[in-house]
Amino acid sequence: MASRTSTDAQERFEREFAEAPVRPTITFDSISGEKTKGLYTWDDADPGDPDEKLGFPGQFPFTRGVHANLYRGKLWTMRQFAGFGTAEDTNQRYQFLFSKGQRDLSVAFDLPTLMGLDSDDHRSIGEVGRLGVAVDTVDDMERIFQGIDLNQVSTSMTINAPAAIVLAYYLVAAERQGVPWKNVRGTCQNDILKEFHAQNEFVFPPQESVRLVVDTIEFCAQHVPKFNPVSISGYHIREAGASAIEELAFTLADGFEYVEQSLARGLAVDDFAPRLSFFFIAHNDFFEEIAKYRAARRIWARRLRDRYGAKNEASMKLRFHAQTSGAALQAQQPQVNLMRVAYQAMAAVLGGCQSLHTNSMDETLALPSEHAVTLALRTQQVLAYETGVANTVDPLGGSYFIEALTDRMEQAAEEIFEHIDELGGVMKAIETGYFRRVIADSAYRYQREVDRKERIIVGVNDFVDNQVPPVDLLKIDIETERMQVARLKDRKAKRDQAKVKECLSRISDVAKSKENLMPTLIEAARAQVSVGEVVIALAGAFGRYAGVPGG
Amino acid sequence: MVKSRPPRVVLSKVGLDGHDRGVKIVARALRDAGMEVIYTGLWQTPERVIRAVADEDADVLGISILSGAHMTLVPILIDLLRQEGLGDVLFLVGGIIPEEDIPKLHEMGVSHVFIPGVSLDNIVTFIREHLPART
Numbered sequence: 296m297a298s299r300t301s302t303d304a305q306e307r308f309e310r311e312f313a314e315a316p317v318r319p320t321i322t323f324d325s326i327s328g329e330k331t332k333g334l335y336t337w338d339d340a341d342p343g344d345p346d347e348k349l350g351f352p353g354q355f356p357f358t359r360g361v362h363a364n365l366y367r368g369k370l371w372t373m374r375q376f377a378g379f380g381t382a383e384d385t386n387q388r389y390q391f392l393f394s395k396g397q398r399d400l401s402v403a404f405d406l407p408t409l410m411g412l413d414s415d416d417h418r419s420i421g422e423v424g425r426l427g428v429a430v431d432t433v434d435d436m437e438r439i440f441q442g443i444d445l446n447q448v449s450t451s452m453t454i455n456a457p458a459a460i461v462l463a464y465y466l467v468a469a470e471r472q473g474v475p476w477k478n479v480r481g482t483c484q485n486d487i488l489k490e491f492h493a494q495n496e497f498v499f500p501p502q503e504s505v506r507l508v509v510d511t512i513e514f515c516a517q518h519v520p521k522f523n524p525v526s527i528s529g530y531h532i533r534e535a536g537a538s539a540i541e542e543l544a545f546t547l548a549d550g551f552e553y554v555e556q557s558l559a560r561g562l563a564v565d566d567f568a569p570r571l572s573f574f575f576i577a578h579n580d581f582f583e584e585i586a587k588y589r590a591a592r593r594i595w596a597r598r599l600r601d602r603y604g605a606k607n608e609a610s611m612k613l614r615f616h617a618q619t620s621g622a623a624l625q626a627q628q629p630q631v632n633l634m635r636v637a638y639q640a641m642a643a644v645l646g647g648c649q650s651l652h653t654n655s656m657d658e659t660l661a662l663p664s665e666h667a668v669t670l671a672l673r674t675q676q677v678l679a680y681e682t683g684v685a686n687t688v689d690p691l692g693g694s695y696f697i698e699a700l701t702d703r704m705e706q707a708a709e710e711i712f713e714h715i716d717e718l719g720g721v722m723k724a725i726e727t728g729y730f731r732r733v734i735a736d737s738a739y740r741y742q743r744e745v746d747r748k749e750r751i752i753v754g755v756n757d758f759v760d761n762q763v764p765p766v767d768l769l770k771i772d773i774e775t776e777r778m779q780v781a782r783l784k785d786r787k788a789k790r791d792q793a794k795v796k797e798c799l800s801r802i803s804d805v806a807k808s809k810e811n812l813m814p815t816l817i818e819a820a821r822a823q824v825s826v827g828e829v830v831i832a833l834a835g836a837f838g839r840y841a842g843v844p845g846g
Numbered sequence: 847m848v849k850s851r852p853p854r855v856v857l858s859k860v861g862l863d864g865h866d867r868g869v870k871i872v873a874r875a876l877r878d879a880g881m882e883v884i885y886t887g888l889w890q891t892p893e894r895v896i897r898a899v900a901d902e903d904a905d906v907l908g909i910s911i912l913s914g915a916h917m918t919l920v921p922i923l924i925d926l927l928r929q930e931g932l933g934d935v936l937f938l939v940g941g942i943i944p945e946e947d948i949p950k951l952h953e954m955g956v957s958h959v960f961i962p963g964v965s966l967d968n969i970v971t972f973i974r975e976h977l978p979a980r981t
Contacts, residue, residue: 406862406913418891421918422862495864495888535867622867626942626962659962660944661914735870742871746965755963768944771914842887
């Protein structure tokens with residue numbers, strides 16, 4: 296029930312606001328189109344049962360964070376996503392990032408690798424080494440980490456359709472360094488479901504794709520215990536145009552699907568759930584983003600405990616990586632992107648992220664230059680060491696606005712889960728095109744708001760400035776493609792061909808069975824079988840997926 | 847006077863780039879503006895794109911590239927357009943295109959390059975003002 300004083304305060308707010316000279320077109324809705332009030336009071340923040348709803352940091356339901364001591368004991372991992380050109384170019388960029396204070400790695404692969412094509416495939420023309428590093432065989436993987444001790448660093452790898460193959464390469468690269476698998480730390484993105492919703496880097500049909508994911512979950516639970524086999528990602532869903540609520544709900548729904556399919560495999564929830572990790576965006580709408588992370592943790596914890604019967608608290612803890620939004624960056628006045636990134640990064644930290652990538656100011660124009668990537672990393676260092684925001688865990692907990700927004704996000708996500716259930720679950724909803732339709736609608740709504748100037752984007756639809764100093768951009772050497780193709784051809788010519796053939800035929804057999812594919816993929820990695828060759832063998836058994844009509 | 851048909855636009859993603867947020871928004875905006883839009887979907891080869899332009903008797907071809915492969919793919923598309931006698935089709939490129947590449951793309955025969963931040967109305971207006979005359 297509203298108290299008299301807060302009702303009075305609301306009335307005063309409205310009265311004063313009615314007389315204020317605001318721009319006629321501008322909207323106060325959140326970036327996601329959610330109605331936002333101008334004033335929140337204790338009447339908006341329903342405390343419910345405080346133990347069930349908020350708890351304390353490091354305690355169920357982890358609304359306030361997964362660690363009792365968040366950043367004082369250990370700062371978030373500053374993990375800049377990087378990769379371009381050949382393995383050597385990428386290795387050099389990593390050495391550069393280490394010299395600037397980064398400690399862990401995040402590998403960006405080029406489009407052919409992401410799509411499971413070899414560099415010498417005709418479809419790879421123009422794309423080799425361009426958006427990330429080209430990896431054709433385990434040799435490339437080994438070269439990326441030349442002089443980098445895989446005992447010491449944790450490595451995140453953004454790879455999806457061919458993730459199981461690339462993970463096999465990574466494990467063999469570790470093996471060649473003499474690093475036991477039980478010490479290997481890192482994360483494979485390996486979230487194929489969001490590829491069908493948004494990112495479009497799928498190869499095999501949905502069900503076969505998820506089977507591969509479950510193979511890696513099972514294999515890592517048994518042999519690579521410190522590795523996160525999946526990073527369930529909202530980032531790409533949001534970048535494709537979804538609202539914050541849709542990002543939250545679709546990502547968690549995907550997470551539930553992986554849990555259910557792993558349970559169906561016969562795995563015990565507490566054996567694999569502690570290693571499921573998440574990846575969310577950090578977008579412009581500061582408080583909405585913070586509420587999103589807090590709601591995500593609460594929803595996940597409750598679902599894992601209440602529906603999936605998790606007993607181990609580690610299974611209930613939603614740990615996440617955050618990356619600032621690429622689509623929120625602008626090509627006009629690129630230096631202004633530095634400020635956008637800084638605020639987005641602060642939202643991620645106030646929301647309790649475990650690791651963070653800050654985008655570089657020049658990424659609407661090209662892959663980041665050394666100068667731009669240094670500033671992006673420095674942004675995190677300023678945040679960590681100068682602003683004081685990392686000193687206190689969940690500093691916004693108890694804010695009327697934040698708690699009301701967290702509740703709202705949770706409730707809206709639950710409504711979407713119900714709708715997905717009505718459609719017959721995630722796999723069915725993919726077939727109907729549900730996710731893609733919702734995302735495209737939201738993207739269009741947002742663009743129209745910008746065009747109508749309901750939302751001001753500095754330098755784009757207001758505060759336009761044509762006298763901006765240019766930024767120096769990174770150029771990818773056109774020689775890269777030729778070199779990589781030549782190297783791959785040479786490698787293919789100098790292998791034990793009988794062994795390669797045997798591996799490929801074994802992959803095809805295992806793919807058709809219910810056996811876990813990982814041991815066979817690792818054998819193929821050791822035998823220098825290329826990504827493209829493995830994918831062709833798998834596609835022979837699984838088929839290829841062309842997407843839903845009307846895409 | 848013969849009533850002219852609405853402008854017919856083929857929009858496409860060439861190569862391996864899966865970023866389709868922009869192209870889908872543009873497709874919808876052009877449709878809302880009364881144009882006939884054929885969106886080919888992802889992962890098209892240059893040959894298939896040009897086939898679509900010919901089959902649909904399109905006035906406009908819009909290519910979306912966010913992968914950086916534009917300097918490789920655009921010349922191939924232009925050559926094919928000319929070979930097919932479709933050199934008068936209004937050829938537009940949208941995506942992540944560094945400024946220094948824009949004049950080069952114009953020289954190759956691209957009519958306009960739309961970079962991030964352009965308004966949908968600008969795209970609609972540009973097409974209306976630059977439509978090739980129908981013979």
